[in-house]
Amino acid sequence: MPNNKKPPVHTVPNKAGGWDNKQGGKTISHHRTKARAEDQGRQEAKKDKTEHRIHKRNGQIGQSNSYGNDPYPPKG
Incomplete structure (x- = not known):
């Protein structure tokens, strides 16, 4: 069975300002605020x-x- 799992989405600070969402090394969106x-x-x-x-500054x-x-579900 092929593994079609997509890479994680990372919300990261942008060096030029604002915040980006990246997936598989590519920027998929840019936002002025971290909340957005x-x-x-x-x-x-x-x-x-x-x-x-979600990354910190x-x-x-x-x-x-x-x-x-989830490969590591909570126990209990």
Whole structure:
């Protein structure tokens, strides 16, 4: 069975200002605010049934949400 899983969506700060959503190394959207970028990134991740990773201003991942088959579901 082929693996058609899409790469995660990353919401990341843009060096020139604002925030970008990237998937598979390509910018899929640009936004003035982090909140708008998060909303759009969440929609893309849900549509593609993949992960949404929200980065902090310093580039570190601050939050990660799964909208597909989570390889590490919570226990209990």
